[in-house]
Amino acid sequence: MSPELSKQYDATDIERRWAREWIDAGCFTARDDDPRPAFSIVIPPPNITGTLHMGHALVLTIQDTLVRFKRMQGFATLWLPGSDHAGIATQMVVERALAKEGIQRKDLGREAFVQKVWEWKARHGSRIQEQTRAMGASVDWRRERFTMDEGLSAAVREVFVRLHQEGLIYRDQRLINWCPRCQTALSDLEVVLEPTSGKLWTIEYPVPGGARRLAVATTRPETMLGDTAVAVHPDDPRYRDLIGQEVELPLTGRRIPVIGDAELVDPEFGTGCVKVTPAHDFSDFETGRRHHLPQLTVIDTRGRMTREAGEAFAGLERFECRERVVAALQEQGLLSKISDYPTEISRCQRCNEIVEPLLSRQWFVRMEPLARPAIEAVRQGRTVFVPKSWEKTYFEWMENIRDWCISRQLWWGHRIPAWFCGCGEIVVSRETPPACPRCGGALKQDEDVLDTWFSSALWPFSTLGWPERTQALAKFYPTSLMETGFDIIFFWVARMMMMGLKFMGEVPFRTVYLHAMVRDERGQKMSKTKGNVIDPLDVIGKWGADALRFTLASMAAQGRDIKLSLERVEGYRHFVNKIWNAARFALLNLDGLSLQESRPADRTLYDRWILSRCHAVTTEVTQALEEYRLNDASATLYNFFWHELCDWYLELTKPVFAGQAGPAARAESQRVLLSALDCALRLLHPFVPFVTEEIWQRLPLSERSSHHLATSAWPQADAFPRDPEAVREMEWLIAAVTGVRTIRGESNLPPGKPLSAKVLTDRAPAREALSRHRDTILHLARLESLEFGGPGQRPPQSAVFVTPDFEVCVSLKGLIDFEAEKRRLAKDIQKSEQEEGRSKDKLSNPSFTDRAPPEIVQKERERLAECQSRLERLRRALSQIEAWSRE
RNA sequence: GGGCGGGUAGCUCAGUGGGAGAGCGCCGGCCUUACAAGCCGGAUGUCGCAGGUUCAAGCCCUGUCCCGCCUACCA
Structure with missing residues (x-):
């Protein structure tokens, strides 16, 4: 560390150095036997294929700010990092890499492929961790976890087995979302709906033995090949007579029944007739079950038409088939109408492929019994949402929850602990069973793995050692806070709530703080395809992590999207530099600091004022942080540091340091400056940890309760005496100086030009205060003389500035x-x-x-x-x- | 279809009932020995629109227009 501070703050080296040193010194290590009250957060795990984006940067900023605050307040603080294995995404990435070498996953075989994924993780999977360090995140790296770790995998098996025993996990043949490209089932949440301008085709199904036809409308004409009924409303007089009869299904030579179904059919809509395709449409599937209709799969797992679709169409790709079907119907005069129709298509969240409803046998979690206690916990306030308005969204989803399809046809992930025997027996077990318990035959394990989110739902307790009854769990569960984006409320928050309550008997977190989305400056979601991503690492490289953090904290107002602009970051970089230079000034002037006890009697007005301000600001910032108002806290600190400490206190104190007020005042001002700066640095530390730590280390403090600012104590407001009188006097002083400056500015007088001023007032306290600080006013307002007089005693040819308690006149003879x-x-x-x-x-x-x-x-x-x-x-x-x- | 959020200075945003604020940008003046990444001063608003409640509305209520998001099996 060089003793001299450079004129401009250079974040790069300093940030790198502290990021390492804090860790080496164990500043962020949490102890299970720490007797102090706990504050704990688990980072919702980012996935290993990811690189840090602004969303992560915001998460890390908010959490780190709160965690550092709590740590300084003296809590036993745990911030636990980790990542999840991201089944689909990771498998895709590795497959793509292998494809470049001309290797197919299937050629390798399961075991070898999984081995490749582990190798890939070892090489690339830690990028996000390095980036987390660059942000200054004060996580306990020794507790880092990965969803595929041994312990966490054991937790997954334990949960699966227990839920299965209770009948909350079951296997069923039903319609699920299938991604033809990823070749796996997806849960409802992993499907995104995209509004599209589609078409509505109206097809006529002839009624045998006459000219009558039933017209049905569809957005997916190719599925008509799989129709097994036509539904009408049972009370619809137009069609009532047809219920129980059959119609001809064009292009297939099949006949299908007309059924009456009040649930599916709205007689007011369209023709009042609905084609029913139980194997390719979710509502038709339900209808089919109600009426025991056959389920005819006409589209296969690759999105191609099956043999069931008929010879003319079998083997065709599904969208090509659509065109063929339309053309064939048109040819036969059975297509009565084509209209434009706005619709929504389902896409795979990971690969964007159009998802296909597919009839398939999968594992499901029965959600309703798990959701009930999770709803109750929030109603009772055992977990609180901030902002509260999100509770409504949570309830809405929880109350209409549907069973969760958890099996995935992948190789990378937690393999489902279920074994099948040729005799039909299914064994679900924590450990691999040796043989079929019923017939003693050989067992074969289920090929599928579990949804990644199944393991992340256990994160708040699996990371702390569950199913073991560990000291860490006892100390840190329930965690204090879950901080995440609202887009993840169902994926994580809701499922963690359900699993936490089920297996720990208590909510996983006391507070859920949901932050807004980071967007670009035009309000667009940042995405690689749009090319509008701002890479946090670029920003850090250019302006430093402190500047980025302060920007994000300032903009993190509750319930609002963050439109990030780089100009804003640049502006706050200036603030970081300001902190740096204020410290330089202070250090230069603390030379020869006397270490004896502070002597309040020797304090100047400015000392009393800045100490009083420290009191108020400490109170305000503490309260704002307690209430998660990071933007208020950062704004308060910005104004205090720049516009009070720097603009006024440091300027006012310069003459004191020059010795103009005598040695006793100088010594006391040094002590006050040190203590005010120390206070400011502590308050700022959670927001801008690097620059504050670097400066704090150089402060000539007589004693340090801690080796690092990061682990030092949060300021107590009461350590700084309130002094309303000093605050009032300072207001007068500031008004007088500002008055002269304003006149100078508006009269276009050079700042160096010596002027004479006169204060007119009949208010004794103001007059006395101002005359006591005559020298200061002369200095700051660059005056050569300052007189006092009663109201109306204006010097000739003077300009005047009016304040509530007095007027400031500046003589402008010949200049006016x-x-x-x-x-x-x-x-x-x-x-x-x-x-x-x-x-x-x-x-x-x-x-x-x-x-x-x-x-x-x-x-x-x-x-x-x-x-x-x-x-x-x-x-x-x-x-x-x-x-x-x-x- | 249902729900939620937003529309405030040129730009990005604070402001949940008593005279609208910040940062950046802009204009004018300064290399005043911590900082030109700085200092001093200045300008800038029918607070989306229309009603209503209130002594008092950017803030509460109703309606309306835009923008965004979430959610939903109207073929």
Whole structure:
């Protein structure tokens, strides 16, 4: 560490150094036997194929800020990192890599392929961890977990077996979402709906023995090959007579029944007739079960037409088949209408392929019994959502929950612990069973693996050692906080709630804090295909992690999307630099610091003021962080540090450090500066950990409770005395200086030009305070003289600035621009007159004075009085100027 | 179809009943010995639109128009 601080802050080396040193020093290590109250968060696991994006950067910023805050407050703090194995995504990535070498997954065989995936993970799977370090995240790396770890895998088997024993996991042949490209089943949540402008085809099904036809409409004409009925409403007089009869299914030579079904059919919609394809449509599937209809699969797992589709179509790709079917129907005159129709197509979340409903045997979790306690827990407030409005979304989904298809036809993942025997026996077991318990025959394990989300649902307790009864679980479960994006509320939050309650008997987290989405500056979702992603690592490389963190924290207002603009980051980089330079200044001036006890009697007004401000700011920031208002906390700190500490305290203290107030005041100001800076750095540390740690290490503190700022104590407001009188005096001082500066600025006078000023007032306290600080005012306002006088005693040819308690006049003999001065005053008068008018109207309204709270009325009276006094003085000033300009 | 959120300065956004704010940008003046990534000063708004409640509305209510998101088996 070089003793000299460079003029400009360079984040790169400093951030890299601290990221390592904190870890080496064990600053973030959580102990299971820590007697202090716990604060714990598990990071919702990012997947191993991922690289850090802005969403992660936001998660890490928010969580790290809160975690560092709690750690400094003295909680036994655990922040647990890890990642999930992302079955589909990872398998796809590795398959693609192998394909480049000309290798197919099937050629390798299951075991060899899984081995390849592990190798891939070893090489590429830790990228996100490195990036997490770059953000400064204070996680406990020794507790890092991966969903495929031995312990977590044991937890998965345990949960599967127990749910199966209770009948909450079952196997069934039913319609599921199938991705023809990934070749696996998907859960409802892994399917995204995309609005599309489609078409609606109306097809006519002839009624045998006459010219009558039944018209049905469809958005997927190719599925008509799999129709096994036509449904009408049982009460519809148009068709009632046909129920129980048959119609001809065109192109197939088959006849299918007409059924009456009040649930499926809305007689008002379209023709009032619906074709029923139980094997290719979810609502038709249900209808088929109700009426015991045959299920005819005409599209296979690859999206091709089966033999059942008929000779003319078998083997065709599904969309090509659609065209052929339409053409054939048209040819036969059975296509009565084609209209444009807005619709939504289902796509695979991972590969974007159009998902196909497919009849298939899969494993499911019965959700309703698990959802009930999870709903109850939130109703009772055992888990609280922030912002609260998300509870509604949670309830909505939980109350209409559907069973969860958990089997996936993949190789990478937790293999389902179920074994089949030729005798029909199914064994579900934690360990591989030696033989069939019924017939003693050989067993074959289910080929499928579990949905990745099945293992992440266990994350809050599997990472802490469950199913073992560990000390870590006892100490840190339930976790304090789940912090994540609202887009993940069903994937994680809801499922973690259900599993936590089921297996731990208690909610997995006390609070769910849902942050907004990060978008680009135009409000678009960032995505690689749109090419609008902002890579956090680029931003960190350019401006530093501190700047990025402060930006995200500032913009993380609750319940609102974050439109990130790089200009904003650049702006906050300036703030980081400001912190750096304020520290440089302080360190230069703390030279020869006396380490003796602070002596309040030696304090200057500025010392008393800044200490009082430390009190207020500590209170505000602490409260804002307790309430997850990171944006308020960061704004408070920004203003305090820059516009109070730097702009006023440091400027005011320069002469004190130069010795102008004597050695005792100088020594005390040094001590106060040190303590104010120390306070500011502590408060800022959760937001900008790197720069604050670097500076804090160089502070000549007489004692350190900790080797690192990261593990030091959060400031106590009461350590800083409140001093309302000092605050009031400072307001006068600031007003006087600002008054002169404003006149100088508006009269276009060079800042170096020496001027003479006079303060006019009949208010003794203000006058006394200002005269006590005459030297300071001379210095800051660059005056050569400052006099005092009563109201009306204006120096000739002077410009005036009116404040509530006094007027500041600046002599402008020979320099005055009468017209400019008149314009300025006239404008000020006009504004004040408007204000006066509004106040008068209000006060003359009896319903206001009668009904408004007395303190509001009183405030209004004061406002009016002040306004009138101000107006009077402004008018006098204006007539004075007019008089002088005529001379 | 249902639900949720948003529309405030040129831009990005704070502001949940008592005279609209910030950052960036803009204009003018400054290399004042911590910082030009800086300092000092300044300008800028029918708070989407229309009603209503209230002594008082950016904020609460109703309607309406845009924008975004979530959710849903209308063929």
